[in-house]
Amino acid sequence: MSQQEEMQNTLAPYDSGEEGISIAELLHIFRKRFRWFVIGLVLVVGLAVGYLQIAIPQFESQVSVLVEPIQRSSSFESLLNVSASTTKIATEVELITSRKNIEYALGTLDLASYRNADGMDYRSKDVLGDVKERIVVSTVKDTNIVRITVTDANPAFARDFANALATSYDSLLTGIAKNSKTAQREFIESQIPINDRELSRASDALGDFRENSDIIQLTDKSSLLVEQISYYTLRLEPLKLQLRESEVFIDTYNASLKQAGVEGVLTLDQIKKDSVVMAKLSDLSAWKTELTMYESLSNLAGNASTAAPSTTLDSSSRIYVINSAINQVTKELLNRVADLTRSYANEANTQAIVQALTTEVGIQVLQQRGAVFVEELSQLPVLERRLSELQRDVQIYEAIGLKLREMLEEVKLTEAAVTGNVTVIDAANLPLNPVSPNKLLILAVALLLGAAIGLLLTLGIEALDVSLQSEQQIQKIVGNDVPILGWIPMMKVSEKDKYPTLSVYNDPLSFESERFKLIANMLYNKTDKKVFSITSCAMAEGKSTIIGNIALALAQMGSKVLIIDGDLRLPSMERYFRLKHREVGLVDFVTKKTKLEECLIQPFENTPTLHLLPPGNAPLVPAAIFSNPRYIQGLQYLEKLYDFIIIDAPPLDSASELLSISKHVDGLIITVRAGISSKGSLYDLVSNLRTANAPLIGFVFNGVIPGATSSYGYGYGRNYGYGYSAYRYGYAQGQGTAKKKKANIRRRSTSWYRKRYKLDLKDRGKINSEQFEPVLAFGEHAEYRTLEAWAGEHATTHSTVFPEARTSGFTDSPAAKVEEKPVVQPVQDAVKHDGLGVIERDPDAVGKK
Template sequence: MMHRTRGLQPIFAGETMANGMMNEGIPETPALAGAGERFEGLSESLFEIVWRRRWTVLLASVAALAAGVCYIQRATPLYRSTSRLYVEQSMPRILRDFEEAALSRSTNYLYTQAELLSSTPILAEAMARGDLERLQTFAPSTNKMMSLRKRLDTVVGKKDELISVAFKSPHPEEAAHIVNTVVDAYVTFHSQRKRNTSAELLRILTQEKTVRDKELNERLQAMMDFKQKSESLAFGANQDSNVILRNLERLSMVLTEAQLATLESKSFYAVAQKMADDPTGLRQFVEAQRARSVYVTAATEATALRSELKRLQRERADYLHQLKSDAPAIAALNVQIERLEAQLADLDKGFAVSQLAVAAQEYEANLEKEQELAKYFEQQRQQAVQLNSEVAQYTVLQSGYDQTRKLCDILDERIKELSVIEETGALNITVLETAEPALEPCEPEKAKVMAMALALGLFAGTGLALLREWKDQRLRSAEEISTLLALPVLGAIPSVRALRNGSAGHERRIQLDPDSREAEAFRTLRTAVFFGAPKDEARRILITSAAPGEGKSTISSNLGIAMAQAGQKVLILDTDLRRPMQHKIFQLDRQTKGLSAVLAGQMSLEEAIERTGEENLHVLTSGPDVPNPAEMLNSESFARILEQVTARYDRIILDSPPVIAVTDPLILAAQADVTILVLRAESSTRRVSMQARESLASVDARVLGVAVNDVRHKAGRYGYYSGSGYYYYSYGADGRKKKKRERSVADDRTEAPAGALSGNGEPAESAPESPQTMARGTGLWRGGPQAASRDDE
């Protein structure tokens, strides 16, 4: 009886279906490629996966925390001492009054000072002055200077622009001593450098002052001699009305400024030549002359290189606490540090050369400007002489005298300032905080280590959980099964608990314990089958599974009993001719009668069908073992038997072998009206289930849906029996309705006449045995508690 029907919407066991409303057909077999695509799109939330694998995440977190505790206990505590400095940017002025205002603080200058604190001259002076080589801090190091440089930390504040000098050591007193010694060496170096610069400038300005004083005396003597010789000047000279003389006077002032600029550039060039061999000192001197923009080159590249060098040195110092000095990571950092130091050295050399070139060019430019102004001044002077020889000559003498006197006054003022700086050092470094021994260690930071350990443990645990989830191919949820196979889930059978008398009785649980949640699940499956397809299109029901041990025989027997209790005439036909089970479930003899005997012509069909303890339910066992089960099931004789029993019964349940094991279920699926595929929760795999689905599709089987077996109550994954708020009702001995923690689907029974086999093989009426009577059978379903509905296959 082969029928083609329209598609059916998925029917899940938990859905309530109104009486009398029948679905119009059975779902067509969809393209399995589409099912695979939908499966690829199926994804559980990360929380669900982590919760399912929570013990993996918990163990990984505990292991990480234990590792963190061990690290804290074994790590050497380090104490940090810090000193804070305020460095004011200032250098000796050369000539101009506005140079002091030009010495504004700059970030580059502070970073230069921070780098200077960790330079070789400062550290060498500190090692010698404080006798640092004998400290226990440097005892394990062979190169103590390098160890001090790596572990010394100098940082410029982003908001306060203060320089912090810090050092970490297992010995707090030594850490404070090292920091204070380095700061003292820096202050001494800075003071000495400033004295040397001031002394050089003082020498140059003193020489220039001597020359200018001599010139001033000569100009004064010339004025006096000219005034004595010229009687017209005895009563004074009115120069205010003479334009030429006023221009001459203004030109004289401009020439004076040009001469000062030439002197300034000459002095700067001389100092730069003196400091050419000291790029660091030259850079400080040049940065101090902010007003002289022609002397300043962009220090951005040098600052960036020094910052990167400092970062790499701190990173290498941190690695040395954890790794050996010959570790690959430390070797790679050493290569980068050496490369940056070489670049800085090349940059400093180039800086010195470029600054000398710029200073020489400016000096030559100022000298040329002075000479041009002198020529123009001479032309104006000659014009004034021609206009009024004596007045003009005197004015020239007066202008030259005033010019020289102003220059001498400026030189005298600068010489006095430089003399004070040379004597006192004029230190511009203030130690705001001296280093003190730390009372508590700064490393390891217990809270930080434990937080990182916990985060690492959670991350690793989650990764392991995801890995295990990815490798686990078992089917877990009804949604996953439905999406993977593109089939509706007809019902979910929970794990069967043992009866009160200690026996399992899972094969006939609906008969022996009708008020149990397992019995209610089978009734739910029955209702789904009733409403899943019209009766005439679902009379031959094939029950099969993907692999052995998934509970197809148990579901076949309980589903048959449930349909019989609903008033249906039901025949359970055990077509598993290789490993039959129905004769064990109903305690029947298959060695003398059964399907194989009928097919062999040894007895009639009426003689082979046997009664059971349930009204309207009969069983045709597999019969004696045969060597060719597939051929027998594919024979015309078997087809005729199916036609005969179809005419006599409302439902024929075919209990077949697993799909993957043999070809028998494929032969039966082609002859059945509908097929129900049984899968075991947390046991059936995706690959095997898909193979079974594809095999059924290859014979154009009408798969009604999937029955999920052995759903554990604690899993909470299917939603049917996991405390999701559903209930079912049963009646106690007193007739009162009791509400239990399950959900019940309406019995939805179809009225049909009941009967047992008569002499001619037709069903006849027979009083059903009670569940209590069936439970008192001789040794039936004895034994301890079992897992869920598992076949003895």
């Protein structure tokens, strides 16, 4: 197995934590961060309420109209069509919000009579605002019914403007329909006098020619050529008029659309340039050329009149095929033009465009065919040619005059048939209640949105909080194979206590003391382990407090306990026991070969089984101390004399000697400070320890607030502690106090926790600042002079003093008991009675619960 695979397997327990989050954890996070949820909810609801206070009520008025398409209202054939049908009115609906229609509607209103909430009239554009944005046009599906809705702060203006829009809209559509027919009529009327003058001129010229020449009749060939030329000319003139009429209609319609604000209108020339349209016109020209040749032959045979021949189906199969092809091409051309003008054109405009295109093709074909006969006529004698031209002109102008009068009558009928396009179904009424702001809807949405934002804010704050808050978070990082030895509640620093946070000494029967004793019993039951090292993720996370309380608890249980202050950079155990720094300690034992009896001190007078090995002078390389063979031999020697050795190890992020310390201990314990230790620092620490094969045996969760920052509660331990005290003070009173404290604690937040933590650190340096002189555990003044003598006197069932310990080279004095002398300290408060220790040392209590 490669080194990389071994590393992955080593770190696997830390990376294989359960993904996601359970409902119970969500509820716990929600309860813990409930304040942020309330902040998010109140913030959104407050904004909604503020908006409702400043929002101006808007009133809505609606008018329903029936809209007829322009081509139906302007078509003479539509008057005879009584069948009900619906036609697309997209263009007509678009014209409702056109600038021309809005301006016309506003022009019909007395804007000075309408005022806003500030009392200013609507004549000012700033007060009136953009009315187009307040107009909503909707259509009823599969009908020609249109609803025009106007919203405004003034209910009267909303009603009147909606009705004015319907009226001006009717006038606008009617004007567009009439304008096209009026333009056609005026054009035809202007052409009739011109044609009459040309007819009169042609007739006079023919009469003068006959009077002044000897030719009265044309030859048969000349007559035939004149008839053909006249035939094509008669067909050309109506087509030209028809083309002109279509162009006038298209130009007038496009101008109306542009005036109404419609964009993207294509001209006739732009449509001709379309590749598909050009291909269809080319095909149409070919088919019409062939059809014209057949019609010319029929005309020569006397089967056609001087007027335009009928385009109905001929009995000839070829003419039938040609006509069918022409109809098909015309249909395809109509579909293409409809696609190009779909966004703005109606049916009448599309048909006019197709008619103009096909008429132009027909004119080109007839002109090409007529040019052939004109060229042939030019080869005849001059007099015959002149006579034929004069007769042709007279015939043409006579035919054109008749056609113009027929078209004039038809256009007059169509113009007279133009009616209104818009019929009001339901007029707009005065609105009584505002439509916006909708208070109930806004408040409901604000509640939902506020709850969502509050929940997201809660989860976001929780995600930003990288501190460890619960035992489950620790287990997710380190895995379930490393147990939690116990948790310690946050302790209050009191000025009355001689040793702050030393609960086992200050109040042996308190709940906090029982938590420390529980951890001490966990270590006591590990009979195969005697040397422990306690470290933390970072500084000031409570490892000194845990070491002092656990060591004192083990000593009260009758075990011989030694505390080694292994934090050579920032030693804290002497300061924790309120002892002055001693220059002789662990460093001197290792480097100067000082005797252990000259280094060990006794922190408490009434606890002779608890000793402290201070660090002494600071070394240059702290890591070299713990890798020195004398340190290793000395630790092995002390292990045979003491039941438990607890080493205060520095955090790994501040000192690398932790790894050297961990090589020579039976178990390594990590202190995790609730709400202070970060997830990343814990993960890095455990990863490094696992990589170094350190004997990690468990964690201590310190500084827990029951019921607030974690799922812990006082539970049985609290009730039992107060129950035990109730033997002297009363159970009911203790239980009530516990419930009251628990309720108060639950109202605490993480921010309060951190403030309390910083305050405790600050106060801890101010309370009981006086320090005592350290007292050696062995020597002339002490009860025992050597370690062997002391160990033999205090032998316990947990460990046995080995005989070889008496011959160790670390001491030169024999085991001898000296005269008992009291340990004197400058300041000594009254020592509290350790009731539990008395019971354990009572011979009559052995073997009993």
